[in-house]
Amino acid sequence: MEKFLADAGKIFSAMDILGLIAGLALFLFGMQLMGNALEKKAGGGLKNILEKMTSNPFKGFILGMIVTCVIQSSSATTVMVVGFVNSGIMKLRQAISIIMGANIGTTITAWILSLSGIEGGTWYTDLFKPSTFVPVLALIGVIFFVFLKDHKKKDIGMILLGFATLMTGMDAMSGAVSALKGVPEFANLLTLFNNPIFGVLAGAVLTAVIQSSSASVGILQALASTGAVTFGSAVPIIMGQNIGTCATALISCIGANKNAKRTAIVHLYFNVIGTVVLLTAFTIIKYTCGLTWLDSTGINETWIALVHTAFNIIATVIWFPFIRLLEKLACLTVRDTEEKEHYEMLDERLFATPAVAVDRSNQVAVKMASISKSTLRCSLELLSNYKQETYDTVITGEDKVDKYEDRLGSYLVKVSALDLSDADSIQCNKLLHLISDFERISDHSVNILQSAEEIHSKKLEFSGEAKGELTVMINAVLEIVDLAYDSFLNSNLDSAIQVEPLEEVVDSLKDKIKSNHIARLQKGECTIELGFVLTDLLTNLERVSDHCSNIAGLMLEMSHNNMSIHKYLKSVKDGDKQEYNHYYDYFRMKYDIEKA
Numbered sequence: 001m002e003k004f005l006a007d008a009g010k011i012f013s014a015m016d017i018l019g020l021i022a023g024l025a026l027f028l029f030g031m032q033l034m035g036n037a038l039e040k041k042a043g044g045g046l047k048n049i050l051e052k053m054t055s056n057p058f059k060g061f062i063l064g065m066i067v068t069c070v071i072q073s074s075s076a077t078t079v080m081v082v083g084f085v086n087s088g089i090m091k092l093r094q095a096i097s098i099i100m101g102a103n104i105g106t107t108i109t110a111w112i113l114s115l116s117g118i119e120g121g122t123w124y125t126d127l128f129k130p131s132t133f134v135p136v137l138a139l140i141g142v143i144f145f146v147f148l149k150d151h152k153k154k155d156i157g158m159i160l161l162g163f164a165t166l167m168t169g170m171d172a173m174s175g176a177v178s179a180l181k182g183v184p185e186f187a188n189l190l191t192l193f194n195n196p197i198f199g200v201l202a203g204a205v206l207t208a209v210i211q212s213s214s215a216s217v218g219i220l221q222a223l224a225s226t227g228a229v230t231f232g233s234a235v236p237i238i239m240g241q242n243i244g245t246c247a248t249a250l251i252s253c254i255g256a257n258k259n260a261k262r263t264a265i266v267h268l269y270f271n272v273i274g275t276v277v278l279l280t281a282f283t284i285i286k287y288t289c290g291l292t293w294l295d296s297t298g299i300n301e302t303w304i305a306l307v308h309t310a311f312n313i314i315a316t317v318i319w320f321p322f323i324r325l326l327e328k329l330a331c332l333t334v335r336d337t338e339e340k341e342h343y344e345m346l347d348e349r350l351f352a353t354p355a356v357a358v359d360r361s362n363q364v365a366v367k368m369a370s371i372s373k374s375t376l377r378c379s380l381e382l383l384s385n386y387k388q389e390t391y392d393t394v395i396t397g398e399d400k401v402d403k404y405e406d407r408l409g410s411y412l413v414k415v416s417a418l419d420l421s422d423a424d425s426i427q428c429n430k431l432l433h434l435i436s437d438f439e440r441i442s443d444h445s446v447n448i449l450q451s452a453e454e455i456h457s458k459k460l461e462f463s464g465e466a467k468g469e470l471t472v473m474i475n476a477v478l479e480i481v482d483l484a485y486d487s488f489l490n491s492n493l494d495s496a497i498q499v500e501p502l503e504e505v506v507d508s509l510k511d512k513i514k515s516n517h518i519a520r521l522q523k524g525e526c527t528i529e530l531g532f533v534l535t536d537l538l539t540n541l542e543r544v545s546d547h548c549s550n551i552a553g554l555m556l557e558m559s560h561n562n563m564s565i566h567k568y569l570k571s572v573k574d575g576d577k578q579e580y581n582h583y584y585d586y587f588r589m590k591y592d593i594e595k596a
Contacts, residue, residue, distance in 0.1 A: 023172030023222070028215055030169050034162025037155055057097035057323055061316070064101025074106035074213065078249040078267055080356045085263045092330065095263045096323050099270065103242065103312040109214035110221065110305035138164035151422065166218075196236040196279050203240025213245035217308055221301040231303070232295035235282055238308050239275040242315075246271055262330035269329055274315030346411040354418045358427050361412055365431050365438075366489060368404035371397050372438040372445075373485050376544065379445040380474055382452035383537075394449045401442040405435050426558060433554055434488060437547040441481075444540040444547075451536050460530055463520065469513045469593045470537065476506050476591040477541045484548035487555045499552035501583035505591055506545040510538045512593060 068077045081095045081102075137160045144157025207216040220237060223229050249264040286294055299307075319326060346364060351357055375397030378390050409432065416428045454460070462470065480502045487496035517534055520526040 019172060023169050024219070025169070026165055026172060027169030027218060028210065028212075030162050030164070030166030034159055034166055037158035037162055057093075057320070060094055060097035061101040061320070064098035065105040066101075067098075068102040068105025069108045074102040074245060077102040077105070078246075078264070082249055082253050082260045082263050085259045092259050092262050092266070093323060093327050096266050096270075096326055097320075099263070099267050100316045100320065103270070104309065104316060106214055106245075107305065107309040107312055110217045110308045134164050134167045196283060199233055199236025200240035200243065200275060200279065203237035203242075204244040205240075207241045207244025208247035209244075213241045216241045216244065217304065221304050224299055224301055224304055227298040227300075229299055230295055231297050231299045232286070232292075234299045234304055235294075235307055236279060238304065239279055239311060241308075242271040242311065243268070243275055258334050261334045262327075265330045265333050266326050269326060270315065270319055274311070274318065277318065278311060278314060346407055348411075348414065351415070351418055354415065354420050355424055357411075357415045357418070358420070358424045361408060361415060361431055362427065364404065364408050364411075365435055368401060368408065368435060369438050369485055369488060371404070372401050372442045373481060375401065375442045376445045376448075376481060377478070379448040379452065380478070382449055383455070383470075383474075386452060386456040391449065391453070394445055398442045398446050401439050405439040408435055430554060430558055434551060437550045441544055441547050444544050447540045448537060451533050451540075454533055458529075460533065462530060462534070463526055465520070466513075466517065466526065466530075466534065469509075469516060470534070472591050472593050473506070473509050473513060473538065473541055476502065476509060476587070477544055480506060480545050480548045484551040487552045491555070493556060493559055496552035496555045497579065498583050498587075499548055501580055502587045503545045503549040504584060505587040506542060508588070509591060509593065510542045513538060516593075 064077060064081075068074050078099055081090065081098050085092060085095050141157045141160030141164060144153050145161060146157075148154060148157070203216065203220075206219070207213050210216060217238065220229070220234065220241075224234065246264070246268040249267050253261045253264040286292065346360060375394055378397065379394045382390055382394070412428055412432050412435075416425070416432070420428065480499055483495040483499050483502065486492045487499065514535065517526060517531055521528070521531060
């Protein structure tokens, strides 16, 4: 141990520590900058591709590889996939092939970084050196980001700046450790990693800490530029780096459902078992074939990229025929348990991939809308068939909706502060508006429940005429709820268009039923007490229809270039009324209380 510390002291005294720290900081910042910009630029589109084009394992594998090549992060792809599985968009078996492709796709970063090791004095080799093209890319990036106003071009500028920063950091790290070439203590220290166990642990820990196998491979490539890193020590480290990259997915599945956890576990098993098999084979071949010279032969940046790619390709070839076995192994590890509420799936670690965070928010909002709608229907059932179980269902549903609004609203506010694409930003704002209407509808459900409880406890009974009118009103409100929720759940604009005419009919029904009640009261056919209950019911039903109008209006607003909802509704009523009048006349005839 004393010798180890003494060697470490000599190593650090021989190198420019500040230069290494600065280079590492630039390298990690550049990778984060480029990754975020790439994810923002392509994340939403790639997300849609992943959702729709995973009909067979091979296609999923190709997609996982391409997506990861584009966004430069297998961790981001895996977290995205965990989010899809968690929300039910994708099945576990589909996710496995995508993860396999992502493991290969992430190796492209190592090949890009290996350009820094290109040698040779010819003009065509010099063109591929980072010192030649990075300044040009940086200049273009600055022009795009600083001087252009178009957001898409600014994103491209950020990608170029991130890449330039990444390569500058890599060059700075290589320069900082170049002094170690002639330090024997550094070579002695690296021989520790010829022990496969130490090498795997070192690679796994480093990658888990910085949460990027691409970044940790880049650091290894920088150290390899000294010529002191051997094949024997590099191979176990690279394998360990593939294990360490699973940390991000494992963190992202905290609070997710069982299938999302299984997806992260599959990623871990793929790399751990692949490492055990391939490292065992490597060690056996090294010693049985007399390849011990690998422990004394230096490895360069290009060979590190090659080993990184070869490991992931061979591991995929081994595992690809056994996707079902991987699935069963994950299911045995994460057994079936009681499902949590959807709002508990709102994990802030998904902020690393904003497109996934927005998608998760939408799934939770869908569940919230479903509970809100179900709660309203149960409360209306109590008016004609009062049961304690139904009463309890309404109270429980309203409490859940309140929690959904609180958790989802807070989550969406944080998501909206992220660097979102235009489409994701619009979706985030839409959800923030909609969840308020869902919550208010559940509040009105409780008010209706209270009226039903009063009718039941006091044994009140409406006249036959009042019952018929109230039934018409309830049926109209149930239809407007179905139309509004369909417009949200299925993005059905045809349903949304019908809501406002029906809302006008509901308003007219409320006024007419109240007038009829006053007439019955004057004739002595009804009581004041029943009148109060009826008025409360009509008010709450009319308010429900108002919130449905808000929901449908917002869906239409989003399809008309973000026109304000009030301006849009005014344009509907004051503009071409043919379609509006058609639906208004239809619903007026359908819900005519004179026929009740």
